Amino acid sequence: xxxxxxxEQDAIQRFAAILGPKGIMTxxxxxxxxxxxxxxxxxxxxxxxxxxATTREVAxxxxxxxxxRIALVPQGGNTSMVxxxxxxxxxxxxxxxxxxMNQIRSLSTDDNLAVCEAGVILANLHDAAxxxxxxxxxxxxxxxxxTIGGLVSTNAGGTQVLRHGTMxxxxxxxxxxxxxxxxxDGLDALxxxxxxxxxxxxxxxxxxxxxxxxxxxLRLVPAIAxxxxxxxxxxxxxxxLALLRLVESELxxxxxxxxxxxxxxxxxxxxxxxxxxxxxxxxxxxxVLVEVDHGDMRExxxxxxxxxxxxxxxxxxxxxxxxxxxxxxxxxxFWRIRESLSESEKAQGPAxxxxxxVPVPRMPAFMTEAAAAAEVAFPGTSASSFGHLGxxxxxxxxxxxxxTSDGPAWITAQGQAINAFVHDAVVAAGGSISAEHGIGxxxxxxxxxxxxxxxxxALRAIKAAFDPDGIMNPDKLIPRPDEG
Amino acid sequence: xxxxxxxEQDAIQRFAAILGPKGIMTxxxxxxxxxxxxxxxxxxxxxxxxxxATTREVAxxxxxxxxxRIALVPQGGNTSMVxxxxxxxxxxxxxxxxxxMNQIRSLSTDDNLAVCEAGVILANLHDAAxxxxxxxxxxxxxxxxxTIGGLVSTNAGGTQVLRHGTMxxxxxxxxxxxxxxxxxDGLDALxxxxxxxxxxxxxxxxxxxxxxxxxxxLRLVPAIAxxxxxxxxxxxxxxxLALLRLVESELxxxxxxxxxxxxxxxxxxxxxxxxxxxxxxxxxxxxVLVEVDHGDMRExxxxxxxxxxxxxxxxxxxxxxxxxxxxxxxxxxFWRIRESLSESEKAQGPAxxxxxxVPVPRMPAFMTEAAAAAEVAFPGTSASSFGHLGxxxxxxxxxxxxxTSDGPAWITAQGQAINAFVHDAVVAAGGSISAEHGIGxxxxxxxxxxxxxxxxxALRAIKAAFDPDGIMNPDKLIPRPDEG
Numbered sequence: 030x031x032x033x034x035x036x037e038q039d040a041i042q043r044f045a046a047i048l049g050p051k052g053i054m055t056x057x058x059x060x061x062x063x064x065x066x067x068x069x070x071x072x073x074x075x076x077x078x079x080x081x082a083t084t085r086e087v088a089x090x091x092x093x094x095x096x097x098r099i100a101l102v103p104q105g106g107n108t109s110m111v112x113x114x115x116x117x118x119x120x121x122x123x124x125x126x127x128x129x130m131n132q133i134r135s136l137s138t139d140d141n142l143a144v145c146e147a148g149v150i151l152a153n154l155h156d157a158a159x160x161x162x163x164x165x166x167x168x169x170x171x172x173x174x175x176t177i178g179g180l181v182s183t184n185a186g187g188t189q190v191l192r193h194g195t196m197x198x199x200x201x202x203x204x205x206x207x208x209x210x211x212x213x214d215g216l217d218a219l220x221x222x223x224x225x226x227x228x229x230x231x232x233x234x235x236x237x238x239x240x241x242x243x244x245x246x247l248r249l250v251p252a253i254a255x256x257x258x259x260x261x262x263x264x265x266x267x268x269x270l271a272l273l274r275l276v277e278s279e280l281x282x283x284x285x286x287x288x289x290x291x292x293x294x295x296x297x298x299x300x301x302x303x304x305x306x307x308x309x310x311x312x313x314x315x316x317v318l319v320e321v322d323h324g325d326m327r328e329x330x331x332x333x334x335x336x337x338x339x340x341x342x343x344x345x346x347x348x349x350x351x352x353x354x355x356x357x358x359x360x361x362x363f364w365r366i367r368e369s370l371s372e373s374e375k376a377q378g379p380a381x382x383x384x385x386x387v388p389v390p391r392m393p394a395f396m397t398e399a400a401a402a403a404e405v406a407f408p409g410t411s412a413s414s415f416g417h418l419g420x421x422x423x424x425x426x427x428x429x430x431x432x433t434s435d436g437p438a439w440i441t442a443q444g445q446a447i448n449a450f451v452h453d454a455v456v457a458a459g460g461s462i463s464a465e466h467g468i469g470x471x472x473x474x475x476x477x478x479x480x481x482x483x484x485x486x487a488l489r490a491i492k493a494a495f496d497p498d499g500i501m502n503p504d505k506l507i508p509r510p511d512e513g
Numbered sequence: 514x515x516x517x518x519x520x521e522q523d524a525i526q527r528f529a530a531i532l533g534p535k536g537i538m539t540x541x542x543x544x545x546x547x548x549x550x551x552x553x554x555x556x557x558x559x560x561x562x563x564x565x566a567t568t569r570e571v572a573x574x575x576x577x578x579x580x581x582r583i584a585l586v587p588q589g590g591n592t593s594m595v596x597x598x599x600x601x602x603x604x605x606x607x608x609x610x611x612x613x614m615n616q617i618r619s620l621s622t623d624d625n626l627a628v629c630e631a632g633v634i635l636a637n638l639h640d641a642a643x644x645x646x647x648x649x650x651x652x653x654x655x656x657x658x659x660t661i662g663g664l665v666s667t668n669a670g671g672t673q674v675l676r677h678g679t680m681x682x683x684x685x686x687x688x689x690x691x692x693x694x695x696x697x698d699g700l701d702a703l704x705x706x707x708x709x710x711x712x713x714x715x716x717x718x719x720x721x722x723x724x725x726x727x728x729x730x731l732r733l734v735p736a737i738a739x740x741x742x743x744x745x746x747x748x749x750x751x752x753x754l755a756l757l758r759l760v761e762s763e764l765x766x767x768x769x770x771x772x773x774x775x776x777x778x779x780x781x782x783x784x785x786x787x788x789x790x791x792x793x794x795x796x797x798x799x800x801v802l803v804e805v806d807h808g809d810m811r812e813x814x815x816x817x818x819x820x821x822x823x824x825x826x827x828x829x830x831x832x833x834x835x836x837x838x839x840x841x842x843x844x845x846x847f848w849r850i851r852e853s854l855s856e857s858e859k860a861q862g863p864a865x866x867x868x869x870x871v872p873v874p875r876m877p878a879f880m881t882e883a884a885a886a887a888e889v890a891f892p893g894t895s896a897s898s899f900g901h902l903g904x905x906x907x908x909x910x911x912x913x914x915x916x917t918s919d920g921p922a923w924i925t926a927q928g929q930a931i932n933a934f935v936h937d938a939v940v941a942a943g944g945s946i947s948a949e950h951g952i953g954x955x956x957x958x959x960x961x962x963x964x965x966x967x968x969x970x971a972l973r974a975i976k977a978a979f980d981p982d983g984i985m986n987p988d989k990l991i992p993r994p995d996e997g
Contacts, residue, residue: 139758140874184707195705211967217943220904221679221870223668223718223951224960225972225990230714234707251765274623281735281808282766324765386705390624420704459701467707476708483695487979488709494978495971506709 036076036123040097044079044123047089052129054078063107063124064116071112071470074120075102082129084204084212084243090125091241091500092210100503101125103237105148105176110384111469113183113236113505122503127178130243133157141249142201142218147178147242154247163249166193178242184234186465191419192285192322193250195465196233202246203229208239208496218246231491236467237502239495251324256285257331258320258360259339262313262350266393269317269418271347273389276319279338283331286320287419288367289396294415297373298366308363311350317418318367320360370415371424379436380428381444383451387460389421396423399454403427406450407443422464425451452479468506477508485513520560520607524581528563528607531573536613538562547591547608548600555596555954558604559586566613568688568696568727574609575725575984576694584987585609587721589631589660594868595953597667597720597989606987609725611662617641618728625733626685626702631662631726638731647733650677662726668718670949675903676769676806677734679949680717686730687713692723692980702730715975720951721986723979735808740769741815742804742844743823746797746834750877753801753902755831757873760803763822767815770804771903772851773880778899781857782850792847795834801902802851804844854899858910863920865928867909867935871944876905883938887911890934891927906948909935936963952990961992969997 045053054060055077064073079101081087094101100122104114116122127147133154134144138161145154151165151172158165169175169187179185181203186195193199201218215229232239263269269289276284292314299305309316321331329337335353342348354360374380387395400412409430416423427447429439452462456479468476477485485508492499492507529537538544539561548557563585565571578585584606588598600606611631617638618628622645629638635649635656642649653659653671663669665687670679677683685702699713716723747753753773760768776798783789793800805815813821819837826832838844858864871879884896893914900907911931913923936946940963952960961969969992976983976991 137874140872186705190705197711207967207971209970211970212965213967213971214965215968217872219870219872219943219945219948221670221674221901221906221948222945223947223949224945224964224968225952226719226723226975227681227714227717228968228971230711231971231975233711235710239710251762278735325763386703388624388701388703390621417705422705459703461703461706461708463707464703464705465707468709480708481696481698483691483697484699484708484712486693486695487691487697487712487715490978491710491715491975494974 036099036120040099041077043093044077044090047093048079048081048086052080052082052086054080060124063104063126066112066115067108068110071115073116073118075116075122075124076120078124078126080126080129084206087125087241087243088206088210088212091206091208094123094500095208095210095498098498098500099123100500101241102502103127103178103182103241105179106150106171106174108171108175108179109183109469110466111471113467113469114179115470117504125241127176127241127243134244136161138163140218143247143249144216144244145177145247146244147176149177151175151177151180158249159252162252164252165199165247166250167196167199177245177247181233181242181245182235182237183467186420186422188286188288188417190417190422191287192282197230199248200229200233200245201248203232203242204244205232205240205242208498208501213240216244216246234467236469236506238492238506240501253322254324254326255330256320256322256360257335258318258354258363259335260308260352260363261317261319261339261342261348262309262311263315263317263348264313266315266396266418268347269315270389270393272317272342273419275342275347276338279341280321280334283321283323283334284319284419285322286318288318288416289418289423290316290318290367290370290415291413292316293413294370294374295366297377298369301373301376302369305362305366305369308352308366309350313349318363374426378429378431378433379439380426381440381447383425384464384466385425385451385455385460385462386420386422386464387455387458389418391458392418392421392423395454395458395460399425399451402454403447403450407447427451448475470505473504473506473508474512477513480513520583520604524583525561527577528561528574531577532563532565532570536564536566536570538564544608547588547610550596550599551592552594555599557600557602559600559606559608560604562608562610564610564613568690571609571725571727572690572694572696575690575692578607578984579692579694579982582982582984583607584984585725586986587611587662587666587725589663590634590655590658592655592659592663593667593953594950595955597951597953598663599954601988611660611725611727614727620645622647624702627731627733628700628728629661629731630728631660633661635659635661635664642733643736646736648736649731650734651680651683661729661731665717665726665729666719666721667951670904670906672770672772672901674901674906675771676766681714683732684713684717684729685732687716687726688728689716690725690727692982692985697724700728700730718951720953720990722976722990724985737806738808738810739814740804740806740844741819742802742838742847743819744792744836744847745801745803745823745826745832746793746795747799747801747832748797750799750880750902752831753799754873754877756801756826757903759826759831760819760822763825764805764818767805767807767818768803768903769806770802772802772900773902773907774800774802774851774854774899775897776800777897778854778858779850781861782853785857785860786853789846789850789853792836792850793834797833802847862913862915863917863923864910864912865924865931868948868950869909869935869939869944869946870904870906870948871939871942873902873905875942876902876907879938879942879944880907883909883935886938887931887934891931911935932959954989957988957990957992958996961997964997
């Protein structure tokens with residue numbers, strides 16, 4: 030048993046006085062869904078969940094926490110992949126939920142901006158933007174529960190990063206409560222502002238360790254007026270990269286998605302997911318899924334333009350076979366293959382999955398060489414990769430040897446060594462051990478092992494400067510002293 | 514006389530041992546051009562200019578400076594508008610010139626990236642990109658002497674920000690020496706990287722107060738294949754904004770410039786600059802200059818598309834008259850009017866000039882109301898604005914009363930009151946008192962007076978965390994204790 034830290038009843042009552050009865054939960058049954066991460070890997074404890082309804086209430090809670098030296102764990106939809114929103118197991122922290130702050134304060138089609146409170150659920154922003162004839166161009170699997178505050182705090186990505194960037198590129202302004210309880214009011218969307226260090230950029234991706242994001246001004250883009258989705262068979266990842274360069278050069282900014290898939294992966298989908306079929310006749314070692322979008326109805330449309338580019342690719346021998354979806358239903362079917370990869374991979378047995386990125390030009394070599402090296406180093410395993418070639422972020426999987434029945438035991442025995450092997454290969458390729466998911470608790474020690482002393486020193490110095498008492502999301506992101 | 518701080522000869526010799534004879538200047542005649550800013554407003558003193566040739570030499574110099582507690586003032590082309598690269602007058606600092614680090618380490622048309630050392634002059638990067646069939650889309654008046662290190666450190670802007678963003682949006686990676694002499698190696702261009710706080714974004718725009726940028730990975734874009742330049746007469750700044758929204762909606766990402774000019778300003782150009790003529794026949798109170806660029810030769814080209822959009826604007830009564838340049842020579846002539854505005858305004862007499870931004874939707878009201886209010890508050894003055902409406906950054910000028918012969922005396926008498934008046938209006942409109950030029954020495958006290966306590970606290974905390982001994986570019990950017 031972990032020793033339980035005591036937060037006195039008196040302290041809870043002072044928070045309750047700020048928040049009122051709707052703003053605090055202390056019943057263990059109400060709290061329990063929120064103290065573990067959604068994948069059940071991290072388990073914490075908290076005596077209360079604070080649920081402020083306004084920025085002022087957040088500021089008052091943080092100021093009181095600073096006075097009492099009680100740590101706070103900010104939480105949105107609790108969909109972290111790295112244990113980033115799970116409180117410590119010793120009960121020394123309270124959860125600060127932003128879910129009640131769920132207003133879209135404004136949405137303007139004139140300047141294409143939406144001001145959203147931290148607790149707005151991503152899918153709700155999608156709907157509001159669509160209703161106004163616009164689009165918020167960031168989406169991911171957890172969109173039905175992930176909140177804007179969490180998405181900003183983790184600099185979320187998704188499948189549209191190639192064209193629109195990560196959350197960092199879509200945030201035009203931020204409102205946040207800093208660890209001393211002061212309010213940083215930076216919601217005004219200024220395209221040019223050189224008043225010193227960019228505090229906004231520092232808070233984006235800080236995983237709640239420097240303060241609590243309470244609202245953000247987000248950029249909207251035109252709705253998709255017309256799209257074309259293509260499937261292309263290629264020989265190698267290097268050819269897939271050559272194809273990316275060709276379509277970028279021919280189609281410019283309208284390339285919205287560019288995913289690479291191994292033939293193995295396609296095979297798993299076709300055998301496990303009912304109703305799927307290969308978009309092309311020819312059997313090729315690698316496949317590419319590309320989407321081209323236009324925000325207007327200009328001619329030539331995306332289909333004609335994609336046809337032109339793929340014609341060139343076939344002529345030049347970069348592509349072996351290609352198909353363009355003839356209908357929206359077929360376009361959805363192409364995407365369904367890509368979206369079913371994770372599920373069908375799971376059916377192949379236990380696997381370790383890595384969220385990594387390397388510079389795009391080095392990705393083809395990484396995909397083939399790191400996979401081969403991992404299979405040699407860990408006999409019986411099979412390694413594969415798929416995903417967003419266009420932004421240098423592939424999902425890299427190492428599957429347990431065929432016939433492994435006890436997945437958790439295999440991970441306990443081999444996990445740390447395989448993690449280190451893959452992460453070392455990523456660092457050698459100039460890459461990042463966390464492309465999308467952040468550091469949280471899960472990658473803290475690996476960050477400490479692999480980041481340069483200058484980077485770690487900078488992270489610690491910033492954390493200490495903003496949060497000298499360590500009350501904001503403790504034990505996340507910053508390597509502990511014994512972790513490098 | 515300012516009291517002179519002493520930097521011992523022994524210290525100079527230790528720097529010389531790191532840098533060799535080519536790497537240090539100690540002759541006062543060699544030093545003197547670099548201790549004042551180019552507009553002659555700030556005058557400093559320095560016993561030596563250190564000129565390292567490599568990142569290693571920069572790191573060794575900074576480590577030695579940290580050991581000896583000697584302050585360093587990083588300097589590129591010395592083109593700061595706010596005294597940002599001028600050393601203190603007491604001689605307590607040395608200049609660290611990056612001009613010898615002038616290599617373009619690589620330029621790849623495959624991934625459209627250039628890795629430039631800090632001392633590369635902007636015009637040289639323009640030339641190198643052009644020779645490779647690409648373009649670096651940031652330009653400004655000082656391009657023949659401004660260096661990449663200075664441009665990154667000040668998050669420079671220019672006329673192409675509407676489409677391509679400021680330097681912040683063009684930097685894909687950074688190498689820097691931190692104040693303890695450690696090297697931050699972040700040159701790899703990763704589109705997705707969530708390993709904690711974004712140190713790169715923190716160094717961009719930090720004006721050399723958190724470390725020395727030694728190199729940057731910069732994004733290139735396609736060369737311009739075809740452009741269209743239009744001149745439009747409108748009734749009000751609000752109509753200019755409506756026109757901006759219309760061309761953005763019709764032409765999307767291809768709008769590269771959108772400048773607004775008062776008829777007064779056009780009049781001054783026509784009377785002072787030989788060979789200029791108004792692009793349109795009708796006399797209108799306000800004018801817009803718009804440029805539309807295509808990176809390829811697709812049809813319809815930019816001229817046809819701009820014609821379509823301006824046709825709509827005339828139909829809807831947003832525009833009164835419009836002309837599209839019929840040749841490159843005519844396009845250059847349209848731009849020449851815009852580029853001559855500052856010069857011809859100068860001929861009108863002494864003026865105070867402000868580099869400010871407000872949110873784009875509030876810009877039309879600001880342009881008319883703040884100007885009218887300034888003229889009422891300071892009788893006899895005339896206030897005007899022109900510039901980049903598209904990015905919310907206009908040049909706001911307050912001219913001395915007609916007949917003022919002693920400009921400097923007028924500025925001494927009225928400057929501080931007018932500055933405060935204009936900056937208060939900017940803050941009231943949710944804007945920034947420094948859109949492009951940074952804070953440096955010039956705006957430090959005004960930043961202290963006007964920024965929120967949370968922002969100032971954050972700036973000071975970051976500075977103290979990175980540079981506890983205050984050796985990096987002292988007295989710049991961070992308000993002094995007595996300044997708020």
